[in-house]
Amino acid sequence: MLKPQYLFIAIVVCLLITIAEAAEQSLAAATVVLYNKAAPDSVQLARFYAHQRGIAHDHLVGFTCSTEEEISREEYDTTIANPLREIFKTRHWWTLHETPDQEESVTASSIHFVAVIKGIPLKIRPTADYPGDVPRPGPMGNRNEASVDSELTVLAFMSHQISGPTPNPYFQNFRAIGDFENATMLLVCRLDAPAAATVRRMIVDAIAAEKSGLWGRAYVDGAHNTSGGMEVGDQWLSEITGQLHKVGIPVVYDETPALFPEGYPMTDCALYYGWYAATVAGPFTQPDFRFLPGAVAVHIHSFSANTLRDPNANWVGPLVAKGAAASLGNVYEPYLQLTSHLDIFNDRLLH
Incomplete structure (x- = not known):
């Protein structure tokens, strides 16, 4: 599902302010950390980030997926999206409702933030004849290549429509995500860089800037x-x-x-x-x-x-x-x- 293909290489929730301890705990409880079991740096960075941010161990989610930056839509579905949906269900992070046609619908989520760790693939190459997808008119309507991060934002939508843009309910909004009623769209950032040491430094520097400005x-x-x-x-x-x-x-x-x-x-x-x-x-x-x-x-x-x-x-x-x-x-x-x-x-x- 093609949205503005922005990729956040950020672990900064808000700079230039001091975050109170209670707020940090609230953000940590609403965050999951995704890493690649097949990439040793990914495992270590996930643990480091979770420790620095006070994120519980059961909010770390590991996948065995490709270590390449670009993957196919099938690889994304089978090794990342579908397993992650099952984890959201079994850990009761989603409130589910069965539709009249006996399909599942997500009505609320206790998780609002996703930190994607270096080692998780970066982008999904275009595909043709994806089941359930209907290309739309216009220059973007028939495009379905995407960043992994942007696809994860709409994980709860359970949609097979991967071509064209999707409206963002948070766009131009001043309300915090927690203030939205039954918010299901995830805010996704990525902790990634050419070197693992750079990612560690980004984490440390961002936390320091949050505290001291x-x-x-x-x-x-x-x-x-x-x-x-x-x-x-x-x-x-x-x-x-x-x-x-x-x-x-x-x-x-x-x-x-x-x-x-x-x-x-x-x-x-x-x-x-x-x-x-x-x-x-x-x-x-x-x-x-x-x-x-x-x-x-x-x-x-x-x-x-x-x-x-x-x-x-x-x-x-x-x-x-x-x-x-x-x-x-x-x-x-x-x-x-x-x-x-x-x-x-x-x-x-x-x-």
């Missing part, structure tokens, strides 16, 4: 692109700049078509938003560049998270390898309108 500068790199509807990307970045100014965060905003150059002194970088290049470039290619601990960094591109295993390919992998604690990106082409709206993302990050 994230202090530093923001760098926003616009593209001044007005062709073919692309201006919306610059609108997001311009809005972000205004949001940051309002709360007193120092911002460097570049509106020229070129990216920040390699030699640009991007010091004390706590936030980075930019576009539009296919591969990491500019200051991030310098050997001595590092983000501040806990930093959030995002670059808009159709395939910014096409792989997370190469510290020099695309954007998400290189950004976290250079010290960012959180990023997001696309594993397949989402088109700009279905890309994560960074102005909304930044607004929620600040509040």
Whole structure:
């Protein structure tokens, strides 16, 4: 089921605030951690993350699945989705209702958050003639490739409709997921990076930033692109700049078509938003560049998270390898309108 193919490489529920112990316990109780038994690093990282976040052992769920980043729809169904649905049922994380045609329907869920650990496949390649799927008109209507993470968000829907977008009830909403009545859509993030040591560092840095705050500068790199509807990307970045100014965060905003150059002194970088290049470039290619601990960094591109295993390919992998604690990106082409709206993302990050 194709949705905006964003992939959260984040373990940050909320930066710039201190999370009370009671809130941490509530979040931990509503979280499951998914790992791959066939990948030793995945097992160790899952245990480390659960320990750091106070997540109960019975909320760790292991699969024996492919260690490749890209898998088939059949592999996703048989080794990840179907086994996970059975676990949600047997552990009574779902409230189930039988429909008149004797099919199961999920009416409520005690689990709201899913942490996907490095080692779980990243994306699902397109397929044809999937039983129950009806391709729809439009450029996205007949597309069914997806990130594993986005498919997990709709695990409770029990749907065979995998082509086309699915409405997100949380979009542009200020309510916490726990405030939604009978919320069943999951919020999924991924703890992944080119190296296992980087994932551990992301976990530690994010928790530290939650407790003490994230202090530093923001760098926003616009593209001044007005062709073919692309201006919306610059609108997001311009809005972000205004949001940051309002709360007193120092911002460097570049509106020229070129990216920040390699030699640009991007010091004390706590936030980075930019576009539009296919591969990491500019200051991030310098050997001595590092983000501040806990930093959030995002670059808009159709395939910014096409792989997370190469510290020099695309954007998400290189950004976290250079010290960012959180990023997001696309594993397949989402088109700009279905890309994560960074102005909304930044607004929620600040509040």
